[in-house]
Amino acid sequence: MSRVTNTPFPEGFLWGGATAANQIEGGWDEGGRGPAAGDFAIHLPKEQRSKINGEMYKDVNVKQIERIEKNPENYNLAKRRGVDFYHRYKEDIALMAEMGFSVFRMSISWSRIYPNGDDAQPNEEGLKFYDDVFDELHKYGIEPLVTLDHFDVPLNLIKKYSGFKSRETIDCFEKYCETVFTRYKGKVKYWLTFNEINCVLTNPYACSGVLLNDQSERTYELVYNVSHNQFVASAKAVILAHKIDPEMKVGCMLCRLENYAASTKPEDVLQTVFEDHFNFFYTDVQAKGEYPYYIHRFFKEHNIKIDMKPEDAEILKAGKVDFISISYYMSYVAQYKNQEIIEPTGSLVAVIKNPNLAMSEAGWPIDPVGFRTALNRIYDRYGLPIFIAENGLGSTDHPGENGYVCDDDRIEYMKGHVREMREAIEDGVDVFGYAWWGPMDLVSSGTSEISKRYGMIGIDADNDGNGTYNRFKKKSFYYYKKLIASNGADLENNIGDQPLDDWCANGKYTVENV
Numbered sequence: 238m239s240r241v242t243n244t245p246f247p248e249g250f251l252w253g254g255a256t257a258a259n260q261i262e263g264g265w266d267e268g269g270r271g272p273a274a275g276d277f278a279i280h281l282p283k284e285q286r287s288k289i290n291g292e293m294y295k296d297v298n299v300k301q302i303e304r305i306e307k308n309p310e311n312y313n314l315a316k317r318r319g320v321d322f323y324h325r326y327k328e329d330i331a332l333m334a335e336m337g338f339s340v341f342r343m344s345i346s347w348s349r350i351y352p353n354g355d356d357a358q359p360n361e362e363g364l365k366f367y368d369d370v371f372d373e374l375h376k377y378g379i380e381p382l383v384t385l386d387h388f389d390v391p392l393n394l395i396k397k398y399s400g401f402k403s404r405e406t407i408d409c410f411e412k413y414c415e416t417v418f419t420r421y422k423g424k425v426k427y428w429l430t431f432n433e434i435n436c437v438l439t440n441p442y443a444c445s446g447v448l449l450n451d452q453s454e455r456t457y458e459l460v461y462n463v464s465h466n467q468f469v470a471s472a473k474a475v476i477l478a479h480k481i482d483p484e485m486k487v488g489c490m491l492c493r494l495e496n497y498a499a500s501t502k503p504e505d506v507l508q509t510v511f512e513d514h515f516n517f518f519y520t521d522v523q524a525k526g527e528y529p530y531y532i533h534r535f536f537k538e539h540n541i542k543i544d545m546k547p548e549d550a551e552i553l554k555a556g557k558v559d560f561i562s563i564s565y566y567m568s569y570v571a572q573y574k575n576q577e578i579i580e581p582t583g584s585l586v587a588v589i590k591n592p593n594l595a596m597s598e599a600g601w602p603i604d605p606v607g608f609r610t611a612l613n614r615i616y617d618r619y620g621l622p623i624f625i626a627e628n629g630l631g632s633t634d635h636p637g638e639n640g641y642v643c644d645d646d647r648i649e650y651m652k653g654h655v656r657e658m659r660e661a662i663e664d665g666v667d668v669f670g671y672a673w674w675g676p677m678d679l680v681s682s683g684t685s686e687i688s689k690r691y692g693m694i695g696i697d698a699d700n701d702g703n704g705t706y707n708r709f710k711k712k713s714f715y716y717y718k719k720l721i722a723s724n725g726a727d728l729e730n731n732i733g734d735q736p737l738d739d740w741c742a743n744g745k746y747t748v749e750n751v
């Protein structure tokens with residue numbers, strides 16, 4: 238098969254990076270902001286983490302919130318610090334502009350706008366903050382693409398309603414959406430409703446603000462009902478956006494889990510179909526506006542009853558998304574386990590090792606070809622434009638003796654994925670933008686550490702919050718800059734006359750006009 242190396246991306250393709258308020262902003266109690274989900278996520282050193290403790294703040298439960306509220310100083314609450322974007326956004330945006338970004342995916346902290354989630358009036362200081370951020374982006378011609386809720390339900394709604402477990406939270410979300418759509422009309426064209434909406438299955442607290450006493454309460458019946466409420470909330474947001482500004486485009490966001498059959502056994506292949514049902518269920522509802530055929534058997538066999546109101550079907554139909562967005566980090570292997578009924582594993586981590594793939598430091602299989610497969614599958618299924626809302630590599634940086642970070646692993650990861658994305662576009666898939674996860678180092682969603690670094694812009698801070706928080710450029714900064722300047726054609730970065738390795742050696746990089 239021929240390949241399209243060194244071919245530019247379609248004109249107008251959006252290049253940039255993606256972040257979330259709770260992982261970058263800090264200023265958690267400034268500007269009238271109220272507390273939210275991430276403010277209660279504890280960072281634990283690796284040795285102290287267990288499977289359910291500290292990995293994806295799964296165990297944030299009633300008791301943990303009480304303990305933290307009583308003695309916050311006893312905990313490392315890294316998301317409260319973020320990486321100080323709240324005070325340094327101008328510098329960060331200038332650096333992103335220097336890389337040539339044309340899009341910046343960010344989220345609004347819901348509790349900066351409605352500190353308690355259900356306040357009568359929005360917080361003007363919060364609204365003004367995002368006005369300033371959007372203006373700063375536009376100053377450089379960077380398009381903001383905004384997630385309405387990226388793991389960020391206000392604490393009051395978590396305590397009062399258990400987040401999206403209750404329909405009251407749908408109303409609060411709708412009001413919040415109306416406020417920001419009206420305020421930022423003309424400034425923000427692209428919106429996403431919920432980040433990785435499918436993560437509710439494993440992380441109902443982080444994803445949907447559901448407060449449990451313990452994990453035994455995390456039943457299928459619960460999480461699918463929570464999802465239903467989020468579908469309705471998402472559809473209402475789409476309807477509202479189109480009403481307030483017909484120019485607005487609203488997308489959904491799926492954590493795409495590409496999977497392969499463990500063998501050529503027909504049962505293993507069938508298992509991949511179940512896995513896809515489990516994963517695509519979310520985009521199926523949000524893009525097609527109704528529950529897909531396969532889910533009814535699954536619901537029946539697991540005794541799941543969805544509390545569907547008579548008006549819901551119509552809302553879902555009227556609130557179909559305009560585009561699909563995904564995060565793509567890895568693939569996994571699916572194996573049939575003699576189950577009598579459809580039983581997905583939906584594994585986020587490699588339970589079965591794929592011998593064909595290398596692993597990242599975090600144990601995530603690195604699979605650029607799987608990215609092309611995913612894009613083809615998604616486009617085939619929906620025929621809607623696709624935005625890459627997240628793709629990236631989290632790893633420890635090893636500065637050289639001169640202090641420069643020559644992050645070739647990050648560059649290789651990006652190169653591989655961009656190459657396969659270009660192939661997918663050549664295949665005919667309509668991908669309109671790519672946002673690298675974490676253009677600057679940020680606090681990890683899963684572990685609240687900063688040492689799992691994603692950034693091309695480094696941040697001088699450690700997991701305990703020590704450091705100056707000053708920003709610096711890594712080798713990948715220059716790589717991405719050249720890649721963007723060539724609209725994706727210069728994958729090997731051999732356009733221009735100075736190899737990037739010169740920079741690693743002496744920190745001097747003179748090709749400023751690429």
Ligand code: BG6
Pocket residue numbers: 257260432433492564627631674680681682683684689
């Ligand atoms: C996605 C989330 O799950 O993956 C991001 O949308 C997150 O918020 C990213 O940061 C990477 O995960 P982690 O745990 O390495 O931060």
